[in-house]
Amino acid sequence: MGTRAFVASRMTLNTTREAIMAAISDTKSAAGQDVDTAAVRKLDSAHFIHPFTDHAALADKGARVMVRGEGVYLWDSDGNKIMDGMSGLWCVNVGYGRTSISQAVYRQMETLPFYNSFFNTTNLPAVQLATLLADLAPPSFKHVFFTSSGSEANDTNVRMVRRYWDLLGYKDRHTIIGRINGYHGSTVAGAALGGMSGMHAQGGMIPGVAHIGQPNYAESGRGMTEAEFGIVAAGWLEEKILELGPEKVAAFIGEPVQGAGGVIIPPSTYWPEIQRICDKYEILLIADEVITGFGRLGAMFGSELMQIKPDLITFAKGVTSGYVPLGGVLVGSRVASVLIDKGGDFNHGFTYSGHPVSCAAALENLRIIQDEKLVSAVAVDTGPYLRQAFCALASHPLVSHPDACGFVAGLNLVKKKADAVYDCEPFGSDDGVGMICRGHMFNNGIIMRAVGDRMIIAPPLVMTKVQIDEMVGRIRDALDATLADLRQRGLFK
Numbered sequence: 001m002g003t004r005a006f007v008a009s010r011m012t013l014n015t016t017r018e019a020i021m022a023a024i025s026d027t028k029s030a031a032g033q034d035v036d037t038a039a040v041r042k043l044d045s046a047h048f049i050h051p052f053t054d055h056a057a058l059a060d061k062g063a064r065v066m067v068r069g070e071g072v073y074l075w076d077s078d079g080n081k082i083m084d085g086m087s088g089l090w091c092v093n094v095g096y097g098r099t100s101i102s103q104a105v106y107r108q109m110e111t112l113p114f115y116n117s118f119f120n121t122t123n124l125p126a127v128q129l130a131t132l133l134a135d136l137a138p139p140s141f142k143h144v145f146f147t148s149s150g151s152e153a154n155d156t157n158v159r160m161v162r163r164y165w166d167l168l169g170y171k172d173r174h175t176i177i178g179r180i181n182g183y184h185g186s187t188v189a190g191a192a193l194g195g196m197s198g199m200h201a202q203g204g205m206i207p208g209v210a211h212i213g214q215p216n217y218a219e220s221g222r223g224m225t226e227a228e229f230g231i232v233a234a235g236w237l238e239e240k241i242l243e244l245g246p247e248k249v250a251a252f253i254g255e256p257v258q259g260a261g262g263v264i265i266p267p268s269t270y271w272p273e274i275q276r277i278c279d280k281y282e283i284l285l286i287a288d289e290v291i292t293g294f295g296r297l298g299a300m301f302g303s304e305l306m307q308i309k310p311d312l313i314t315f316a317k318g319v320t321s322g323y324v325p326l327g328g329v330l331v332g333s334r335v336a337s338v339l340i341d342k343g344g345d346f347n348h349g350f351t352y353s354g355h356p357v358s359c360a361a362a363l364e365n366l367r368i369i370q371d372e373k374l375v376s377a378v379a380v381d382t383g384p385y386l387r388q389a390f391c392a393l394a395s396h397p398l399v400s401h402p403d404a405c406g407f408v409a410g411l412n413l414v415k416k417k418a419d420a421v422y423d424c425e426p427f428g429s430d431d432g433v434g435m436i437c438r439g440h441m442f443n444n445g446i447i448m449r450a451v452g453d454r455m456i457i458a459p460p461l462v463m464t465k466v467q468i469d470e471m472v473g474r475i476r477d478a479l480d481a482t483l484a485d486l487r488q489r490g491l492f493k
């Protein structure tokens with residue numbers, strides 16, 4: 001292409017883009033934002049690569065454009081008001097529109113928008129937040145390593161765990177055991193620790209990671225009580241340790257309640273047995289609390305609810321309610337004493353570790369959680385109410401195994417119900433029933449996520465009982481619409 005032709009093509013492209021950008025700000029939507037949805041979708045399709053997305057399919061229908069949030073509700077660019085049953089992505093614990101968090105972020109940006117934590121340097125919000133987290137965490141946690149996300153935090157765990165054992169002279173003790181269907185992020189190390197086969201197939205595995213089955217009673221509990229199954233499922237960890245050799249196993253990582261895997265709530269016997277096995281073989285226990293931390297289960301950390309004593313706790317999401325990115329690792333005394341006293345330089349870190357603006361947002365967010373007593377509300381008031389209301393959906397012809405813990409809940413969509421959850425007849429894997437149901441949820445003004453044919457929610461912790469009733473009513477209406485749709489398609493009789 002000659003110089004003139006190249007310049008002409010760039011001018012045409014720039015003119016088109018400017019026209020689209022102008023269109024975005026020229027049209028008034030019912031949500032109170034100047035948005036031309038078609039124009040935004042066109043730019044989105046042209047430039048934005050979304051996470052975990054089939055982009056050819058997205059281009060056909062266009063992205064939903066969110067423009068505003070308030071409390072537990074969102075508005076899209078077409079003016080639709082939608083109840084957010086997923087707290088954004090498990091993270092908007094204090095709800096949308098918290099002006100005090102915005103103000104805290106602004107004040108910090110005006111004072112010190114950034115400085116790094118390398119080169120023997122710190123900043124006030126990072127120190128204040130580290131101190132507060134040490135106060136809020138279980139007693140053995142007095143140290144924090146900051147990252148920008150849960151994925152980065154779990155990468156940090158891999159480095160910390162292997163460094164710990166190296167310093168103690170166990171150079172072969174590097175293998176970390178996770179769980180099938182667990183989720184620990186989408187960086188290479190995070191994907192490897194998790195047990196999502198689709199991620200492993202796309203470059204998401206590294207050496208030194210192994211997996212055991214998940215404590216999913218509906219999937220694997222046939223012939224056992226839930227309590228019996230919990231012991232059996234935990235026993236898979238001991239079997240794997242012996243298979244690999246205890247001298248090679250460094251740590252076990254698990255979510256107190258599996259989130260992205262479908263809100264898998266383990267039997268009460270599971271985690272105490274996991275703890276016993278970790279203690280027996282002296283392996284480190286990592287609790288991934290990116291989802292379950294900061295009140296989600298009705299305790300500040302899910303580890304406390306499950307009565308386990310991890311050595312490392314991964315956090316992110318709810319620490320800022322998603323207002324700005326922040327993650328990290330709470331480092332227990334067992335690991336911290338070795339890294340600090342024997343380790344010398346720990347050659348690991350990120351530009352944004354301890355970012356002052358993110359830490360300022362977290363401080364205000366945690367103040368709200370504490371002052372409004374959201375953790376205790378989920379524990380003794382709204383959490384039990386949500387469980388009762390959600391589990392009443394068991395009467396619906398499509399629903400099996402509704403269950404809830406704190407402010408997470410899930411149900412299975414089944415073709416034929418049975419008395420025992422493991423005897424229910426599932427839909428075919430190619431039927432796409434979960435995504436059909438998800439579409440009806442959106443159309444009925446409620447965001448509910450589909451994990452296969454399991455439908456899950458994790459609403460903001462500020463949701464009231466009246467709003468819980470509204471949410472469950474919307475879910476039931478959407479289930480009715482799904483049932484009618486499936487009957488029309490010949491998938492349900």
